[in-house]
Amino acid sequence: MKRIADSTVRRLSMYLRYLEELDTRGQKTASSDELAQLCGTTPAQVRKDLSFFGSFGKRGLGYPVHELTAHLREILGLEREWKVVIVGAGKIGAALANYRGFKQRGFQVVGVYDNNPDKIGQPWGEAIVRDIADLERDVEREQVLIAVLAIPSDDAQQVVESVVRAGVRAILNFAPTQISVPPHVSLKSVNMAMELEGLSFALTNAAGNKGAA
Amino acid sequence: MKRIADSTVRRLSMYLRYLEELDTRGQKTASSDELAQLCGTTPAQVRKDLSFFGSFGKRGLGYPVHELTAHLREILGLEREWKVVIVGAGKIGAALANYRGFKQRGFQVVGVYDNNPDKIGQPWGEAIVRDIADLERDVEREQVLIAVLAIPSDDAQQVVESVVRAGVRAILNFAPTQISVPPHVSLKSVNMAMELEGLSFALTNAAGNKGAA
DNA sequence: CTACCTTTGTGAAGTATTTCACAAGCTCAA
DNA sequence: TTGAGCTTGTGAAATACTTCACAAAGGTAG
Numbered sequence: 506m507k508r509i510a511d512s513t514v515r516r517l518s519m520y521l522r523y524l525e526e527l528d529t530r531g532q533k534t535a536s537s538d539e540l541a542q543l544c545g546t547t548p549a550q551v552r553k554d555l556s557f558f559g560s561f562g563k564r565g566l567g568y569p570v571h572e573l574t575a576h577l578r579e580i581l582g583l584e585r586e587w588k589v590v591i592v593g594a595g596k597i598g599a600a601l602a603n604y605r606g607f608k609q610r611g612f613q614v615v616g617v618y619d620n621n622p623d624k625i626g627q628p629w630g631e632a633i634v635r636d637i638a639d640l641e642r643d644v645e646r647e648q649v650l651i652a653v654l655a656i657p658s659d660d661a662q663q664v665v666e667s668v669v670r671a672g673v674r675a676i677l678n679f680a681p682t683q684i685s686v687p688p689h690v691s692l693k694s695v696n697m698a699m700e701l702e703g704l705s706f707a708l709t710n711a712a713g714n715k716g717a718a
Numbered sequence: 719m720k721r722i723a724d725s726t727v728r729r730l731s732m733y734l735r736y737l738e739e740l741d742t743r744g745q746k747t748a749s750s751d752e753l754a755q756l757c758g759t760t761p762a763q764v765r766k767d768l769s770f771f772g773s774f775g776k777r778g779l780g781y782p783v784h785e786l787t788a789h790l791r792e793i794l795g796l797e798r799e800w801k802v803v804i805v806g807a808g809k810i811g812a813a814l815a816n817y818r819g820f821k822q823r824g825f826q827v828v829g830v831y832d833n834n835p836d837k838i839g840q841p842w843g844e845a846i847v848r849d850i851a852d853l854e855r856d857v858e859r860e861q862v863l864i865a866v867l868a869i870p871s872d873d874a875q876q877v878v879e880s881v882v883r884a885g886v887r888a889i890l891n892f893a894p895t896q897i898s899v900p901p902h903v904s905l906k907s908v909n910m911a912m913e914l915e916g917l918s919f920a921l922t923n924a925a926g927n928k929g930a931a
Numbered sequence: 932c933t934a935c936c937t938t939t940g941t942g943a944a945g946t947a948t949t950t951c952a953c954a955a956g957c958t959c960a961a
Numbered sequence: 962t963t964g965a966g967c968t969t970g971t972g973a974a975a976t977a978c979t980t981c982a983c984a985a986a987g988g989t990a991g
Binding site for chain 2 (some may be wrong): 509511514515517518519521522523543544545580581582583587589595596597599600601603604606607610611612650651674675676677681682683685689691693695696697698699700701702703704705706707708709710711
Binding site for chain 4 (some may be wrong): 933934936939941942949957
């Protein structure tokens with residue numbers, strides 16, 4: 506199968522979000538045009554994105570909402586549960602663990618870790634903060650495949666290496682630093698400073714910039 | 719001036735981060751190769767990115783760390799202070815307000831707003847949570863140009879319209895929904911669900927995916 | 932059953948971004 | 962001053978992504 510662009514995957518995720526909403530409302534079909542408007546893209550883009558994975562629509566009618574929802578879930582790998590560990594019991598970690606969409610989409614937080622003795626053992630949402638010293642062992646035993654890093658930059662690479670050794674295959678990094686992973690591990694980084702600086706740039710060099718989502 | 723790609727701006731931001739580090743350590747020059755390795759990109763990319771804005775390097779030697787740092791700050795619009803309001807006094811808002819890099823880079827949080835009566839008036843970091851009803855008036859009076867939205871999806875569009883009316887020109891949106899802004903307003907969205915689903919996709923369709931930063 | 936309207940799926944065209952590759956410039960050493 | 966060794970800056974090539982545009986279907990009304 507052809508390589509799928511990252512931008513395409515992000516849009517699929519967005520289509521899914523709005524299809525679920527339409528499905529809840531009982532809408533039976535949606536055209537590429539309708540989806541495009543909801544998601545802020547173009548009809549051609551919607552059709553092209555979906556066409557990488559099959560022919561889900563009916564000409565003259567549009568896409569069957571409920572079925573397409575199921576297809577997208579499958580494509581994105583959301584039919585199964587993914588075990589996730591959160592490393593770093595700070596504010597970002599808390600925001601993530603709190604986030605409802607998380608569980609809804611099949612991401613099950615099996616543990617929260619920190620290296621601060623004041624936090625270890627404290628209750629934290631439904632869980633209890635564990636010692637980061639146990640992270641590697643736990644990840645291996647529970648076969649966790651996804652780790653979310655919400656820790657200071659200096660500790661990030663070290664934790665990455667530890668969880669990768671333990672079998673983690675995907676990492677979502679909130680530390681504002683570059684980290685490196687072996688080729689078989691997927692990595693996404695979210696960097697708030699970068700986003701804000703992007704806005705600063707846009708404001709500074711304003712000359713009819715259109716804002717991008 | 720030619721339009722600068724979003725990806726380029728993000729990399730500039732990253733170069734800046736590492737240049738500051740090198741500068742602190744007293745390193746005088748850095749080659750495109752060194753920067754590329756630190757940032758996980760290629761030397762050609764570094765040179766091309768910088769070349770959009772001028773010739774900062776010396777052939778045979780590399781880029782002068784301290785000067786380039788200053789140039790990048792200027793390019794990114796970080797020489798001035800930007801007033802920022804945070805809308806939504808939840809976990810994400812807290813994570814942002816807490817974030818040191820924020821102030822360091824010249825983003826000054828002038829107010830935190832919420833619509834929950836239990837939160838309004840409560841201390842929150844160094845500030846006090848204000849009533850969202852006052853948001854529009856305050857933004858206008860203080861001439862705030864940047865708003866960060868950390869509120870539920872349903873409220874997002876409405877708040878956007880309010881702050882845009884009040885003069886905001888850039889929005890960083892953490893609500894997992896599509897929002898629309900007039901052409902003169904810049905918008906960036908961070909969507910954790912989307913990132914995680916991207917990882918789920920990568921794991922599901924694993925076939926030698928290289929992890930992207 | 933036919934005519935007409937709508938909307939998909941998709942090659943081809945058009946843009947945008949990244950990578951290549953190399954002339955030109957700077958430093959240093961002798 | 963010259964030559965060797967690096968490293969930049971940049972058109973051109975390659976690749977990636979988006980948009981176009983239209984034939985092929987499905988639906989519906991009469």
